[in-house]
Amino acid sequence: MGFLNGKVAVVTGATKGIGRAIAEALALEGAHVVICGRDEAGTRAAVAEIAAAPGVEVRGQACDVRDRGQVAALFALAEAEFGGIDVVINNAGVGKFASVEALSVEDWHFMLETNLTGVFHCCQEALPRMKRRGGGYLIQIGSLAGKNPFAGGAAYNASKFGLNGFAEAMMLDHRHDGIRVTNICPGSVSTEFSPSMAKAEWKIQPQDIADIVLSLLRLPERTLVSYLEVRPSRPPKK
Numbered sequence: 001m002g003f004l005n006g007k008v009a010v011v012t013g014a015t016k017g018i019g020r021a022i023a024e025a026l027a028l029e030g031a032h033v034v035i036c037g038r039d040e041a042g043t044r045a046a047v048a049e050i051a052a053a054p055g056v057e058v059r060g061q062a063c064d065v066r067d068r069g070q071v072a073a074l075f076a077l078a079e080a081e082f083g084g085i086d087v088v089i090n091n092a093g094v095g096k097f098a099s100v101e102a103l104s105v106e107d108w109h110f111m112l113e114t115n116l117t118g119v120f121h122c123c124q125e126a127l128p129r130m131k132r133r134g135g136g137y138l139i140q141i142g143s144l145a146g147k148n149p150f151a152g153g154a155a156y157n158a159s160k161f162g163l164n165g166f167a168e169a170m171m172l173d174h175r176h177d178g179i180r181v182t183n184i185c186p187g188s189v190s191t192e193f194s195p196s197m198a199k200a201e202w203k204i205q206p207q208d209i210a211d212i213v214l215s216l217l218r219l220p221e222r223t224l225v226s227y228l229e230v231r232p233s234r235p236p237k238k
Contacts, residue, residue: 001055002029003218008082010034010075012065012122013092015046017191018141021206022089022213027056029214031087034078036063057082065092065118066110075125085129089213090119091141093159097152108155115159116166123170127179135178135221139213140167142185144229160185164227171226180224182216184209187231202232 009026013019015037027033027050035050037043040062047060059081063074078085094114096107123138130136145153146160164183171181190203209230216225 005030007031007086009087010078011089012036015042018206018209019091021210024050025210027058032057032082035060036074038064066113068121071121071125084133085126087137088126089139090122095156100154111155111159116162130179131177138181140183142183144185144187184228204232
C-alpha cells in the first residue's frame with residue numbers, strides 16, 4: 001500500500017492534532033500503527049476512525065506517558081500485535097503557562113513528567129526492541145520553545161529545552177545501533193493546544209508535520225536530519 005509496508009509505528013498523543021495527523025499518514029503508507037491518548041474513550045474513537053480507511057491496521061489503548069507501567073503495556077501491545085517496533089513518534093505533550101511565582105508545583109511536574117520524562121519512558125521501552133529488529137527511528141515532536149524562552153513559559157520552556165538535549169545525546173548514544181533520532185521543533189501549529197488561535201490560516205497545519213515525518217522516513221538510512229525547525233512562512237506582522 002505504501003513505502004512503510006510491514007513497518008510498526010507507535011505514536012503517542014495521537015487522538016487529535018499533530019499526533020493524529022501523523023498516525024493517519026503512517027497508516028495510509030502501510031505501517032501497522034499503535035496509538036495512545038490519556039483518555040480511553042477518545043483513544044478507542046480515534047482507533048475506529050483511523051481504521052475506517054481501507055487496508056489500514058491500527059491498534060491503541062489509553063496511556064499516560066508519565067506512568068512507566070502504562071508505557072510498558074503500550075509497547076508490549078505493539079509487539080504482541082505486530083511483532084516488533086520500527087518507528088516511535090513521541091508526540092504527547094502538555095502546556096500550562098504562568099509566571100514562576102504563580103506556577104503550581106503540580107503543573108510544573110505535570111509538564112516536565114509528560115514532555116520530558118514521558119519521552120524517556122517511551123525511548124527506553126523502544127530501544128531494546130528496535131535493536132532486536134536491527135535498527136529503528138525515534139522522532140520527537142519538540143517546539144521552537146526549546147530554544148526561545150517566553151514570559152509565562154518557564155516550565156514549558158524547561159521541558160522543551162531539556163528535550164533538545166535529551167534527543168541529541170540519545171542520537172549520539174545509539175547511532176551505531178542503526179537507530180536514528182530526530183527532534184522536530186515546530187512553531188505555531190493549528191491545533192487545540194492554542195484554542196484561541198487554533199483556526200488561524202497562517203499557522204502550520206498538523207498535516208504539514210505529518211508530511212515532514214514521512215519525508216524523514218523516506219531518507220536513506222545513511223542520512224540523518226537530527227534537528228529540524230519548522231515555522232509558519234507568513235506569520236502576522238508585528
